[in-house]
Structure formats: structure tokens, C-alpha cells
Amino acid sequence: xxKSLFPGFDGLMNLSRREGVxxxxxxxxxxxxxxxxxxxxxxxxxxxxxxxxxRLIDQVDDATRAAVKARLAVYPHTPVPVLQKLGLVxxxxxxxxxxxxxxxxxxxxxxxxxxxxxxxxxKEAAExxxxxxxxxASERALILHNLAQTPLKAAPRIPxxxxxxxxxxxxxxxxxxxxxxxxxxLGDSLILPSRVAAQIVDDTSGEALAxxxxxxxxxxxxxxxxxxxxxxxxxxxVNAVYRLSRLYDRLAxxxxxxxxxxxxxxxxxxxxxxxxxxxxxxxxxxxxxxxxQTRPGAQPGSSPTVRKGTGSSDR
Numbered sequence: 001x002x003k004s005l006f007p008g009f010d011g012l013m014n015l016s017r018r019e020g021v022x023x024x025x026x027x028x029x030x031x032x033x034x035x036x037x038x039x040x041x042x043x044x045x046x047x048x049x050x051x052x053x054x055r056l057i058d059q060v061d062d063a064t065r066a067a068v069k070a071r072l073a074v075y076p077h078t079p080v081p082v083l084q085k086l087g088l089v090x091x092x093x094x095x096x097x098x099x100x101x102x103x104x105x106x107x108x109x110x111x112x113x114x115x116x117x118x119x120x121x122x123k124e125a126a127e128x129x130x131x132x133x134x135x136x137a138s139e140r141a142l143i144l145h146n147l148a149q150t151p152l153k154a155a156p157r158i159p160x161x162x163x164x165x166x167x168x169x170x171x172x173x174x175x176x177x178x179x180x181x182x183x184x185x186l187g188d189s190l191i192l193p194s195r196v197a198a199q200i201v202d203d204t205s206g207e208a209l210a211x212x213x214x215x216x217x218x219x220x221x222x223x224x225x226x227x228x229x230x231x232x233x234x235x236x237x238v239n240a241v242y243r244l245s246r247l248y249d250r251l252a253x254x255x256x257x258x259x260x261x262x263x264x265x266x267x268x269x270x271x272x273x274x275x276x277x278x279x280x281x282x283x284x285x286x287x288x289x290x291x292x293q294t295r296p297g298a299q300p301g302s303s304p305t306v307r308k309g310t311g312s313s314d315r
Contacts, residue, residue, distance in 0.1 A: 025064040028056040032068045036075045046079055054085045066123030070131065073124065074146040088151050120152045120258075125265025132259065133199065133208070140207040141247055147255040154257035155215070155264065162189060163216045171222055174230035182230065186212055196263050206234050206244045214248065214256035223248055 035041070035049050057065060069086045072078040083089045120128075132143055158166075166189035173182035179201065187197030190212060200208040206227065213223045224245055228235040235241060 024056055025060045028053065028060050028064060028068055031056070032071055036071055039077065041077065050079045050081050053082050057082075057085050063123065066121065067127045069121075070124045070127035073150045073152050074128065074143055076146050076149045083151070120261055120265050122265050124152075125262040128259070128262040129196075129266035132262075133203070137205055137207065137243070140205070144207070144211065144247075144251060144255045144259070147258045148252040150258060152258055153261060154254055155261040157253075157257065158189060158216055160217075163218075165189075166216055167218050167222060170216075170218075171226060174226040177230070190215060190260060190263075192260075192263055193267050196267060200263075204233055206231060206240065207247065210244055210248045210251060211256045211259050214251045214253060215260045217253070220245065220249055 031049070031052055035045075035053075041049070053068075057068070060068075065086070069088070072082060072086065073088055078088075080089065128143075132140060135143060166185055169185045170182060170189075173179075173185060183194070183197050183201045186192070186200065187194055190197070192200075200212050203209065209226070209231070210223070213226070224241065227241055227244060233240075234244065
């Protein structure tokens with residue numbers, strides 16, 4: 001049954017039951033990675049993926065579920081039942097979703113409004129953030145293309161007046177080679193922490209900067225000038241400038257704003273993890289302190305105090 005997608009699935013599940021080793025999180029991650037590697041699937045492959053994925057999603061930890069959700073959210077051909085299982089689209093009672101959908105139909109306006117409100121959770125945002133910065137140039141282009149179709153909620157547009165002011169400052173800082181002011185203005189205008197803004201600026205491949213510029217609705221000639229002056233490792237390569245310019249011209253605003261939402265949300269995930277670690281460490285410290293305290297004992301040479309009753313007298 002599972003031959004075309006994951007030949008060892010049944011054997012590994014039997015091993016898991018017999019040996020007590022929980023391999024389900026690994027299975028779901030590998031199954032998802034195999035599925036998103038290709039853009040087309042047969043009806044049998046899609047049915048297998050739905051059957052296996054929907055079974056495993058309820059049986060894995062939150063971190064695995066968030067990682068899988070982030071990958072499938074940006075994959076344009078994720079089956080509807082899996083999207084429903086992950087909470088990326090709402091389940092409509094009384095309606096059976098065909099599998100696979102053939103021919104593909106454009107979602108109705110109510111469905112578009114419904115899916116546009118699927119807020120991104122911090123763990124999912126962190127996974128998309130990490131997946132993007134780990135990817136190569138071609139993979140990043142594919143991720144950005146898929147983000148335009150994902151049901152995840154995009155960040156709101158930057159106000160026009162604020163964006164125009166930021167674009168002017170960024171161009172002047174780029175021409176002057178002022179990395180510090182460029183980074184500060186980028187983070188301030190996009191409401192990003194300095195850590196993420198610096199990661200965007202320091203990214204040598206250039207796609208992150210293209211996303212940030214598109215989120216500001218920067219004119220293409222301005223973006224090209226910034227590449228030439230601010231990024232010498234890119235500006236000195238005709239192929240690199242042409243590749244990023246073409247990517248920028250094709251980059252949808254929604255893709256940039258969804259990625260912006262992921263960059264913002266990933267910060268919450270990092271903050272929560274640090275807070276929980278500090279809280280856990282504090283609890284351990286307090287527990288050790290309490291365990292180390294001992295009740296004071298009687299000093300050597302002292303006698304125990306004898307309490308005399310008040311209702312008797314010596315005769």
C-alpha cells in the first residue's frame with residue numbers, strides 16, 4: 001500500500017510497537033519531505049500521503065507538528081484533508097472534498113476570506129524562518145513562490161508614507177555604505193528586532209533583502225542600486241544582479257508579507273524558548289536551595305527544655 005511513498009513505513013511502525021521506540025515524529029518528517037520534493041503526484045500517491053499523514057499528525061509532538069505544518073503550508077499541492085487536519089483550512093461539515101481535486105478550481109471568495117485569517121503560530125513562523133535561511137537560491141525562490149498561495153496570514157502592509165521615507169533612508173545609507181543605519185532603518189520600518197534585521201542585511205545570497213524591499217514596495221530601480229552599492233559581493237556579479245532583479249520583479253507582495261509575518265513570529269518563538277529555559281532553571285535552583293536547608297539541631301552540651309505545667313506545685 002505504501003510502496004511508492006515510503007517502503008519501510010509498515011516495518012518501522014512494527015519495530016516501534018515491538019521495541020518501544022517512538023519513530024512516528026521521524027516518519028512524519030521524512031514522509032513530508034519526500035512528498036514536497038515533487039510538484040505532481042498520482043492519485044494513489046496522494047491518497048497514501050493523506051492516509052499516513054492524517055494518522056500521524058495526531059500522534060506526534062508539538063514541535064514535529066509545527067515543522068510539518070510550516071512545510072506543507074508553503075507547498076501548493078498539499079491535499080485538502082491534510083490542510084484541514086493541520087488547521088490550515090476550516091472543515092466544512094456535510095461536504096466531501098474530492099481527492100485529488102481534478103480539475104483544480106479557484107477557491108470561492110468566502111473560502112479565500114476564511115483561509116486568509118489563518119494566523120501563524122510562533123513555532124510555525126520559526127520553522128519557515130529557519131527553512132528559508134537554510135535553503136539555497138533556487139529553493140528560496142520556490143519557497144517564495146509557494147508563499148503566495150499559502151493560507152497563512154500575511155503581515156499588514158507598511159503604511160505608504162512610512163515606507164517611502166524608509167526607502168529614501170535605505171538608499172542613502174546604501175550609497176554611503178552605512179551598514180549600521182541601513183540595518184536600523186530596515187528593522188524599524190518593518191517592525192523587526194535587530195537580530196532579524198542584521199540577519200537579512202548579512203545574508204550573502206540576497207533573497208532576504210529582496211523580500212524586505214518588496215514588503216516596503218520599493219521600486220525596482222532603487223532595489224538594483226542598493227544591490228550595486230550596498231552588496232559588493234552581488235553588485236560585482238552581473239549574473240547575481242540579473243538573478244535577483246528578475247526574482248524581485250516576479251516576487252508577489254503577498255509572499256513578502258507572509259515571510260515578514262514569519263520573521264516577526266519567529267522572534268516570539270525564540271523569546272518564549274529563552275523565557276521557559278530561564279524559568280525552568282530558576283525552578284531547579286530554588287528546588288536545590290530548599291533541599292539544602294536543614295532544620296537546626298540541639299547544640300552540644302545543651303539540655304532539652306522541659307516544659308512545666310502550670311496546674312501543679314511542689315509540696
